[in-house]
Amino acid sequence: MINIEGLVRRFGAHTAVDQLTLTVAPGELYALLGPNGAGKSTTIACLLGFERPDEGRAVIDGIDVASDPDAARSRTAYIPEQVSLYEAFTGIENVAYFAELAGHPRSREELSALLSEAGLQADAHDRRTGTYSKGMRQKVGIAIAQAKQAQVLLLDEPTSGLDPASAHEFSTALRRLRDRGTAILMATHDLYRTMRDADRVGILVAGRLVEEHKTSDLAEHDLEAMYLRAVGAVEAA
Numbered sequence: 001m002i003n004i005e006g007l008v009r010r011f012g013a014h015t016a017v018d019q020l021t022l023t024v025a026p027g028e029l030y031a032l033l034g035p036n037g038a039g040k041s042t043t044i045a046c047l048l049g050f051e052r053p054d055e056g057r058a059v060i061d062g063i064d065v066a067s068d069p070d071a072a073r074s075r076t077a078y079i080p081e082q083v084s085l086y087e088a089f090t091g092i093e094n095v096a097y098f099a100e101l102a103g104h105p106r107s108r109e110e111l112s113a114l115l116s117e118a119g120l121q122a123d124a125h126d127r128r129t130g131t132y133s134k135g136m137r138q139k140v141g142i143a144i145a146q147a148k149q150a151q152v153l154l155l156d157e158p159t160s161g162l163d164p165a166s167a168h169e170f171s172t173a174l175r176r177l178r179d180r181g182t183a184i185l186m187a188t189h190d191l192y193r194t195m196r197d198a199d200r201v202g203i204l205v206a207g208r209l210v211e212e213h214k215t216s217d218l219a220e221h222d223l224e225a226m227y228l229r230a231v232g233a234v235e236a237a
């Protein structure tokens, strides 16, 4: 469960996140849209304990992240745009390491099954991750989230730059995690993936949540028109 309550984060005179309140339930995938600089990454950084809120709280499974970042992080997996792995280690070794660190050691068979389930082809499991493509790294990120039994998954523009087939495979793996009860918050610019994968969508503009809807209540062109209107680019539509 993710609870963001009245979150404010300022950098000098600039308010990057402005009174943001947002909840993501277990088994829910929430897409956070917004133009560059809207405050999406800063919000995620507060949930990870990398940034401290000036006001309000970021809460993971009842734990205030700023008060106990280690306990919050043990329940959280994070997939940034570029997943960083130990390049000299294989895919299996990377997942093994992160699973063990989280207190969930796994057998080789389990690790291999997790990677396959995340969509990584079997012949890559024992290759050094230094040779992996971006899409393959994202899949390792999903396998790590599953291996450490993270209740919360945070993603920052995970599908940007992935080819359509890789993005599709990634989405399938993501939805599977969601269906197993993970609360997922994804910052993204991808309206198509948002409509396909997300249960709810919020639009952040200048740090403020200006729209929030169930995707089932929207058609794809509605979301695009709403987004353009929200960011003040309606003439461009």
Ligand SMILES: Nc1ncnc2c1ncn2[C@@H]1O[C@H](COP(=O)(O)OP(=O)(O)OP(=O)(O)O)[C@@H](O)[C@H]1O
Pocket (backbone or CB within 6 Å): 011, 014, 016, 034, 035, 036, 037, 038, 039, 040, 041, 042, 043
């Ligand atoms: N450490 C920092 N110091 C000063 N300003 C910062 C810092 N981090 C972020 N900002 C500013 O806060 C605002 C929000 O940035 P943020 O990266 O959260 O936006 P974003 O929605 O993730 O954008 P993008 O889509 O480009 O990733 C921006 O104006 C940014 O320049």
